[in-house]
Amino acid sequence: MPAHDDLALLIEAAQAAGEIARRYFRQGPRIWDKPGAGPVTEADIAVNDMLAERLRGARPGYGWLSEETPDTPERLDAARAFVIDPLDGTRAFIEGDHNWAHSLAVVDNGEAVAAVVYLPMADKLYAAAKGHGATLNGARITVATGDTLDGATVLVTRSNLEPWFWRGAEVPRVNRQFRSSLAYRMSLVAEGRFDAMLTLRPTWEWDVAAGALIVTEAGGRVTDRQGAQPRFNAPMPQVDGVIAAGPGLQEEIASRLA
Structure with missing residues (x-):
């Protein structure tokens, strides 16, 4: 499967995740603690369930690794796998801060080949496919050129x-x-x-x-x-x-x- 096709799938899924998460944001979602892993909310689980259904349904041969899904060894037999954080920055989400994101990647033999990081409250969608550059809301982006740590x-x-x-x-x-x-x-x-x-x-x-x-x-x-x-x-x-x-x-x- 070309990385561009996987990227298009991730973009659609991330935007759908944002629609779900926004419904819970600042609405007093249920919160509980995962042992040794910090807080989780019902928004994390709702987004994870949607992503699992949508992404695994579209690519049934891909492995699945998500923060909110119990891990199983079957993913290790797949050349390609989804690596997903349904809601990265849960503490910020709970506190009402906008700086949380959906983080979605497709990995091929250990290397990420398609990726999206989406911030729904800021409507910022970062995306990349291997060999095709990185974008923010469709515009190309590049790293800073400084090479000195002191003062960075x-x-x-x-x-x-x-x-x-x-x-x-x-x-x-x-x-x-x-x-x-x-x-x-x-x-x-x-x-x-x-x-x-x-x-x-x-x-x-x-x-x-x-x-x-x-x-x-x-x-x-x-x-x-x-x-x-x-x-x-x-x-x-x-x-x-x-x-x-x-x-x-x-x-x-x-x-x-x-």
């Missing part, structure tokens, strides 16, 4: 700037910013609005698979904290942290980490 504007939590994470305990002097959704942070880097994003904790694939392709197709580079390119639809669907930036800045960040 970086989407990162304060905890990732503790001295023990950095070589020689030399913490970079950055303009620190934050957004709740990891997928949105990566998309903002792809858009060139921020120089880099960084997270040093083990990170679930569904949070970053779509963003990884969008950044890469925008001319950037995405690696784990060791500088290795992440592979998706793995048996344990986590990556060892994420660095996303232009190629030169990504290389500097990786070299300065302890």
Whole structure:
């Protein structure tokens, strides 16, 4: 299946997800805690159920990995798989903040080949297909060109700037910013609005698979904290942290980490 066909499917599905999520936003949805995983709302589940029906119905041979679906080993036998976060930034959603997103990717033999990150409340749709560039609402986007970490504007939590994470305990002097959704942070880097994003904790694939392709197709580079390119639809669907930036800045960040 051509990546463009999968991308068209993801775009339609993401927009339908936005219609569902908007109905729950700031309407007091039911909220509960998943053990060890933080809060989930009835909006997360409603979106997940729709995406599972629509996407799996359209591509019955694809594997399925979603934050809100119990994982099963059958996906590992599929060359292509959906990697989905039905609602990335659930805490922002609960708090009434607009910075939550739907993150949808198709992965082929470990590599994302089609991806959408959609922010319904801002009507911002980031999209990419392998080899065809990245767009925001249909307009091409590119990463920022800076390659110096000190002074860069970086989407990162304060905890990732503790001295023990950095070589020689030399913490970079950055303009620190934050957004709740990891997928949105990566998309903002792809858009060139921020120089880099960084997270040093083990990170679930569904949070970053779509963003990884969008950044890469925008001319950037995405690696784990060791500088290795992440592979998706793995048996344990986590990556060892994420660095996303232009190629030169990504290389500097990786070299300065302890």
